[in-house]
Amino acid sequence: MCENSSKITVLEKYPDKTKSLNEFLNSLPLGADIKSNRGFLISCLHKAQSIFGYLPDEVQLLIAERLRLTLSDVYGVISFYSFFTTQPPGRNKINVCLGTACFVKGADKIFAEFEKQIGIKDGATSKDMKYSLSSIRCVGACSLAPVVTVNDKVYAKMTPLRVREILKECE
Amino acid sequence: MINSFEDFTEYSASVKEKSLNKPEINILVSLGTCGIAAGTLPVQEEFISQIKERELSSKVELTDVGCMGICYCEPSIELINRKTGKSIIYGNVKRDDVSLILDCLTEKDVKGVDVIKKSWYYPETEDATAGLLQAKIALRNTGRINPEILEEYIFNSGYQALAKVLSSMTPKSIIQEVLQSGLRGRGGGGFPTGKKWDFAAAQKNETKFVICNADEGDPGAFMDRAVLEGDPHSVLEAMAIAGFAIGSHKGFIYIRAEYPLAIKRLQIAIKQSTEFGLLGKNIMGFGFDFEIELRYGAGAFVCGEETALIHSIEGLRGMPTTRPPFPAVAGLWEKPTIVNNVETFANVCAIIRKGAQWYKSIGTETSAGTKVFALAGKINKVGLIEVPMGTNLRDIIYDVGGGIFDGKEFKAVQTGGPSGGCITKDYLDTPIDYETLKSLGSMMGSGGMIVMDEDDCMVNVAKFFLDFTVDESCGKCTPCRIGGKHMYAILDKITKGRASDKDLETLRELCQTVKSSSLCGLGMTCPNPVLSTMKYFENEYREHVADKKCKAHKCPDLITYLIDIGKCIGCSVCAKKCPVQCISGKLKEPHKIDQSKCIKCGECFMACKFAAISRN
Ligand SMILES: Cc1cc2nc3c(=O)[nH]c(=O)nc-3n(C[C@H](O)[C@H](O)[C@H](O)COP(=O)(O)O)c2cc1C
Ligand code: FES
Numbered sequence: 001m002c003e004n005s006s007k008i009t010v011l012e013k014y015p016d017k018t019k020s021l022n023e024f025l026n027s028l029p030l031g032a033d034i035k036s037n038r039g040f041l042i043s044c045l046h047k048a049q050s051i052f053g054y055l056p057d058e059v060q061l062l063i064a065e066r067l068r069l070t071l072s073d074v075y076g077v078i079s080f081y082s083f084f085t086t087q088p089p090g091r092n093k094i095n096v097c098l099g100t101a102c103f104v105k106g107a108d109k110i111f112a113e114f115e116k117q118i119g120i121k122d123g124a125t126s127k128d129m130k131y132s133l134s135s136i137r138c139v140g141a142c143s144l145a146p147v148v149t150v151n152d153k154v155y156a157k158m159t160p161l162r163v164r165e166i167l168k169e170c171e
Numbered sequence: 172m173i174n175s176f177e178d179f180t181e182y183s184a185s186v187k188e189k190s191l192n193k194p195e196i197n198i199l200v201s202l203g204t205c206g207i208a209a210g211t212l213p214v215q216e217e218f219i220s221q222i223k224e225r226e227l228s229s230k231v232e233l234t235d236v237g238c239m240g241i242c243y244c245e246p247s248i249e250l251i252n253r254k255t256g257k258s259i260i261y262g263n264v265k266r267d268d269v270s271l272i273l274d275c276l277t278e279k280d281v282k283g284v285d286v287i288k289k290s291w292y293y294p295e296t297e298d299a300t301a302g303l304l305q306a307k308i309a310l311r312n313t314g315r316i317n318p319e320i321l322e323e324y325i326f327n328s329g330y331q332a333l334a335k336v337l338s339s340m341t342p343k344s345i346i347q348e349v350l351q352s353g354l355r356g357r358g359g360g361g362f363p364t365g366k367k368w369d370f371a372a373a374q375k376n377e378t379k380f381v382i383c384n385a386d387e388g389d390p391g392a393f394m395d396r397a398v399l400e401g402d403p404h405s406v407l408e409a410m411a412i413a414g415f416a417i418g419s420h421k422g423f424i425y426i427r428a429e430y431p432l433a434i435k436r437l438q439i440a441i442k443q444s445t446e447f448g449l450l451g452k453n454i455m456g457f458g459f460d461f462e463i464e465l466r467y468g469a470g471a472f473v474c475g476e477e478t479a480l481i482h483s484i485e486g487l488r489g490m491p492t493t494r495p496p497f498p499a500v501a502g503l504w505e506k507p508t509i510v511n512n513v514e515t516f517a518n519v520c521a522i523i524r525k526g527a528q529w530y531k532s533i534g535t536e537t538s539a540g541t542k543v544f545a546l547a548g549k550i551n552k553v554g555l556i557e558v559p560m561g562t563n564l565r566d567i568i569y570d571v572g573g574g575i576f577d578g579k580e581f582k583a584v585q586t587g588g589p590s591g592g593c594i595t596k597d598y599l600d601t602p603i604d605y606e607t608l609k610s611l612g613s614m615m616g617s618g619g620m621i622v623m624d625e626d627d628c629m630v631n632v633a634k635f636f637l638d639f640t641v642d643e644s645c646g647k648c649t650p651c652r653i654g655g656k657h658m659y660a661i662l663d664k665i666t667k668g669r670a671s672d673k674d675l676e677t678l679r680e681l682c683q684t685v686k687s688s689s690l691c692g693l694g695m696t697c698p699n700p701v702l703s704t705m706k707y708f709e710n711e712y713r714e715h716v717a718d719k720k721c722k723a724h725k726c727p728d729l730i731t732y733l734i735d736i737g738k739c740i741g742c743s744v745c746a747k748k749c750p751v752q753c754i755s756g757k758l759k760e761p762h763k764i765d766q767s768k769c770i771k772c773g774e775c776f777m778a779c780k781f782a783a784i785s786r787n
Contacts, residue, residue, distance in 0.1 A: 100391030
């Protein structure tokens with residue numbers, strides 16, 4: 001199926017993950033019609049990212065081959081959509097809502113505080129892989145604004161002073 | 172499995188009959204995203220275990236529902252007495268409150284538990300809207316039924332509209348009905364839905380598509396999510412009706428990946444309906460096929476624009492293309508396609524069941540029906556509301572919304588998100604519809620409504636939206652890609668006190684250029700927040716430019732904190748609070764702020780008990 005998979009490191013390193021991605025790919029009605037295959041590209045990327053946590057080169061290549069697209073086709077789509085990432089995320093994914101409701105309640109200050117305390121910018125991961133920091137737009141809990149989520153936990157009515165407390169909890 | 176119209180009527184009747192034997196008390200637990208974030212799950216657990224422990228299951232039923240709209244008092248529950256039809260809503264429910272509520276089990280107040288409202292919801296009847304501020308059509312089931320149980324939807328007239336069109340209507344008569352109802356697109360543009368369907372129906376093509384736009388890009392709007400989480404079947408049913416009307420057999424729902432709960436509930440709903448023969452092949456035995464698939468967005472605001480959305484489903488970068496051709500002529504894979512918003516679809520079944528005249532009687536001359544708004548910002552009752560078109564802002568903010576948070580003064584309300592504008596105090600009595608909002612320099616948009624008070628700086632708000640659109644511009648056309656960046660740069664200069672009168676002029680010109688020459692709606696509307704704040708708050712812009720002052724104290728570069736030597740008693744509380752240690756002084760002697768180090772966080776200002784720190 002994928003001839004050069006023997007050389008591929010990430011795929012080899014995580015055989016279980018690779019298996020579930022392959023199972024997903026096998027379940028799709030892929031064929032010679034590239035246009036139709038392409039319609040599944042974004043779904044494949046979502047699936048792959050949910051399995052691997054990010055989209056390593058080898059995974060992109062595997063998807064490209066199976067969908068009969070070029071790697072640049074695949075990469076072009078990945079780079080367009082902010083949801084996709086080609087970098088492995090940190091252990092604690094900190095998302096600060098910068099939607100309008102949170103913004104008018106001072107979310108920008110909270111975001112700045114996180115940037116300062118962790119020492120990284122929006123979209124980055126700390127060197128020790130402990131934190132990834134992202135600004136996001138409305139998590140739909142506007143009544144609890146300003147909102148911060150860490151992994152799946154929601155922190156409501158945040159203040160800049162509570163930033164340190166949250167980072168401690170992540171230890 | 173439903174194989175015929177008779178099967179369906181029989182099944183609906185059996186659901187009604189079964190409900191007669193349901194427990195007397197029904198407790199609705201609000202389990203939308205906001206409810207869960209606010210901690211509804213432990214409350215639900217407590218109910219489950221206590222109902223079991225007290226052996227109450229024959230008397231009390233627990234129903235998980237979507238968002239009730241009263242997000243400000245989550246976790247909230249509603250207790251309904253099925254016999255008397257009365258109900259009571261408890262808000263801010265804590266785990267400990269559960270036993271008190273179960274002790275009482277009537278529609279009475281329970282001591283120590285917040286009572287929000289008694290019998291508050293507005294049943295969907297012909298005259299229900301008259302005289303009441305809120306009216307529920309699109310949200311008719313949201314927060315009232317368990318979205319994961321098909322029977323509950325069927326009980327509330329579910330799939331009756333679909334049965335009606337398949338059994339007794341022609342595609343033409345459906346389109347006529349929708350046209351006459353006056354329903355207009357709720358996704359922003361306000362295009363007449365019937366007209367859109369008519370265009371697509373007129374195309375001669377074997378393959379056509381129905382797309383539901385659930386991308387909900389406005390950062391601060393959450394009505395589409397609430398409908399999908401709370402009443403997914405109403406959207407599926409309407410999509411099938413649209414499919415029958417235009418001659419399509421395939422629908423896609425394009426939903427943001429950031430809405431995992433809505434996705435899950437849609438998946439469940441699609442599976443149930445398909446298994447039951449209400450979607451899929453040969454629906455109810457009428458020979459009509461319609462299937463629905465989900466497609467996920469991936470965090471690009473521009474993909475809410477219909478041509479970009481179509482390219483995204485095709486697996487391409489989500490860039491808009493010029494219209495015409497309109498999607499109704501050449502859309503998804505070049506086939507005739509209609510794209511409608513979630514809320515638009517949520518209205519359709521009610522219109523089919525009750526008729527165009529009923530729907531048209533609600534709302535205003537040009538804008539029929541109701542509109543759902545996500546009310547947020549500096550308002551007491553943050554939540555989801557649905558009001559007839561033509562309701563004025565004063566009623567929305569002061570009555571439904573409970574007034575401004577913390578007793579502050581109202582300054583403006585922002586509608587239409589990054590494409591909209593703000594409305595000021597002077598226009599609070601304007602009846603809200605598509606036309607009036609437009610004439611005020613804003614727009615309906617998807618229905619986000621952000622309330623701002625005296626502490627909000629309008630230049631800063633404009634900058635916030637520009638930051639958003641610059642970030643989200645797809646980069647295909649120059650006016651939006653480069654013009655937006657320049658506009659942002661000027662706004663940034665203004666908020667930092669480095670702008671001149673000339674900059675204001677340039678900003679205004681840029682706005683006009685970007686507005687008139689951008690390729691898609693994103694670029695064409697992105698100057699709106701700037702133009703509208705410049706129009707209504709020109710003074711504020713001037714103050715930033717000429718006096719280098721920000722009255723709302725939001726722009727850090729324009730604030731100075733000073734310690735009044737006469738008032739400072741040297742308690743050193745401020746120095747301890749200061750996160751950058753820029754306040755110094757001996758105990759019991761006046762302190763001093765080192766301006767070169769101050770980050771203008773305002774901690775000292777808030778901490779001082781002697782009003783010795785001034786903010787300018
Ligand atoms: C930049 C941009 C973003 C948009 N975002 C959305 C959106 O999130 N949801 C939506 O329903 N419509 C959105 N629209 C409007 C759609 O292009 C389209 O008009 C709408 O989905 C049509 O459905 P309706 O007629 O039912 O409103 C957006 C338009 C633009 C220009
Ligand atoms: S704006 Fe932050 S949750 Fe909605």
